Amino acid sequence: MSPTLTHESVFSTVRDLIxxxxxVPIDAITESSRLREDLALDSVxxxxxxxxxxxxxxxxxxxEDVLGVETVGGIVSVxxxxxxxxxxx
Amino acid sequence: MQATILGAAxxxxxxxxxxxxxxxxxxRCGHRRRTNVIPLRRRKVPLxxxxxxxPESLRAAFSQADVVFHLAGHYPRxxxxxxxxxxxxxxxxxxxxxxxxAAGVKRLIYVSSTATVAIREDGGxxxxxxxxxxxPPFGAYHAAKWEMEALAxxxxxxxxxxxxxxxxxxxxxxxxxxxxxxxxxxHGRDPLxxxxxxxxxxxxxxxxxxxTLAQMEAPPRxxxxxxxxxxxxxxxxxxxxxxxxxxxxPAVSDPAALAFADAEEDRVHGTPERAALARxxxxxxxxxxxxxxxxxxxxxxxxxxPLSDTLDAFDAFARRxxxxx
Numbered sequence: 001m002s003p004t005l006t007h008e009s010v011f012s013t014v015r016d017l018i019x020x021x022x023x024v025p026i027d028a029i030t031e032s033s034r035l036r037e038d039l040a041l042d043s044v045x046x047x048x049x050x051x052x053x054x055x056x057x058x059x060x061x062x063x064e065d066v067l068g069v070e071t072v073g074g075i076v077s078v079x080x081x082x083x084x085x086x087x088x089x
Numbered sequence: 090m091q092a093t094i095l096g097a098a099x100x101x102x103x104x105x106x107x108x109x110x111x112x113x114x115x116x117r118c119g120h121r122r123r124t125n126v127i128p129l130r131r132r133k134v135p136l137x138x139x140x141x142x143x144p145e146s147l148r149a150a151f152s153q154a155d156v157v158f159h160l161a162g163h164y165p166r167x168x169x170x171x172x173x174x175x176x177x178x179x180x181x182x183x184x185x186x187x188x189x190x191a192a193g194v195k196r197l198i199y200v201s202s203t204a205t206v207a208i209r210e211d212g213g214x215x216x217x218x219x220x221x222x223x224x225p226p227f228g229a230y231h232a233a234k235w236e237m238e239a240l241a242x243x244x245x246x247x248x249x250x251x252x253x254x255x256x257x258x259x260x261x262x263x264x265x266x267x268x269x270x271x272x273x274x275x276h277g278r279d280p281l282x283x284x285x286x287x288x289x290x291x292x293x294x295x296x297x298x299x300x301t302l303a304q305m306e307a308p309p310r311x312x313x314x315x316x317x318x319x320x321x322x323x324x325x326x327x328x329x330x331x332x333x334x335x336x337x338x339p340a341v342s343d344p345a346a347l348a349f350a351d352a353e354e355d356r357v358h359g360t361p362e363r364a365a366l367a368r369x370x371x372x373x374x375x376x377x378x379x380x381x382x383x384x385x386x387x388x389x390x391x392x393x394x395p396l397s398d399t400l401d402a403f404d405a406f407a408r409r410x411x412x413x414x
Contacts, residue, residue: 021123040360040361041361042361042362043264043363044125044264045361047125047127047263048124048125051127052123055126055130060130062127063128063410064410066127068411
């Protein structure tokens with residue numbers, strides 16, 4: 001994993017991207033925020049968010065990785081897992 | 090051949106990318122500014138911004154293209170404001186056609202819908218010749234599709250081919266659109282539904298037909314691509330048997346289905362939820378013609394995929410994506 005991509009920095013990136021697809025104030029976004037119930041993201045917006053994250057962090061996600069993700073923390077976990085895989089490849 | 094796909098990130102778009110690539114053609118994959126391009130990135134195909142809200146991006150994406158596949162006709166998300174929906178559909182379609190003309194596109198293959206196919210008065214199955222003379226008064230979806238197809242067929246600055254696919258099923262229906270009823274049935278949810286005909290088609294066959302049309306010297310002007318038409322009740326029975334869940338309840342009346350769909354649209358309006366039954370699906374089923382897609386079948390090398398194989402392919406995809414257990 002890149003030394004600059006810590007849990008906190010990935011969360012910060014995710015939170016910044018969420019601001020582009022949700023009207024929820026940034027301070028209200030926590031790792032336990034649920035994409036649908038708390039951030040009002042439908043499945044399409046959630047996929048857009050993950051696609052943006054894929055591009056920004058170069059994650060090379062597979063759709064299977066992301067379809068079950070329900071929370072912000074889940075997104076961070078998926079991203080960190082992919083970064084770990086890539087770093088060890 | 091230089092080909093650009095408008096709407097490459099969608100259900101048909103991803104399958105068209107695969108079909109073109111298999112034919113040795115690497116398409117330029119146009120997508121909206123905000124959309125999910127993860128499946129396209131995995132395919133290592135060139136991506137280009139092609140957003141109808143940004144006409145200059147369309148012209149750039151279409152430049153040098155021999156063929157443009159237009160898969161991005163407006164899809165109404167609800168039927169609550171039909172006049173505004175139709176106006177938006179017309180404006181967006183005109184934007185795409187103007188951009189294609191400005192870019193010097195030679196051929197544009199526009200994917201329309203069987204919503205534009207009229208039921209024959211003699212009771213026979215409908216063919217390419219059967220088209221509503223005026224916008225069908227069935228709802229926003231039908232009206233929008235009719236207006237967009239009419240604009241495409243009136244285009245004289247370049248060659249336009251209109252493809253009217255039936256209800257597309259198969260892999261990469263990530264939004265679970267057409268297959269929503271199947272997914273509900275597979276879960277044993279006994280989805281409320283009206284009576285009428287649907288014409289399922291394997292999305293990969295539609296993609297394959299589009300590739301053929303792109304390469305033909307003298308393609309047909311309008312072509313229907315679908316498998317055999319069957320009643321929605323029969324289709325749901327088949328799906329419930331496949332998944333070992335109770336058979337579906339009988340279809341409800343047309344007014345009951347319309348009222349339910351409209352109430353669902355009202356319920357989910359402004360929320361991230363989806364309607365349990367989409368209004369356009371009700372309209373498509375109630376007014377669905379039986380289709381004779383003999384011409385379309387000639388465009389699919391190897392012949393049309395049997396429905397059982399299509400359902401197998403959808404099942405494998407849906408399980409992989411955990412849409413169904």
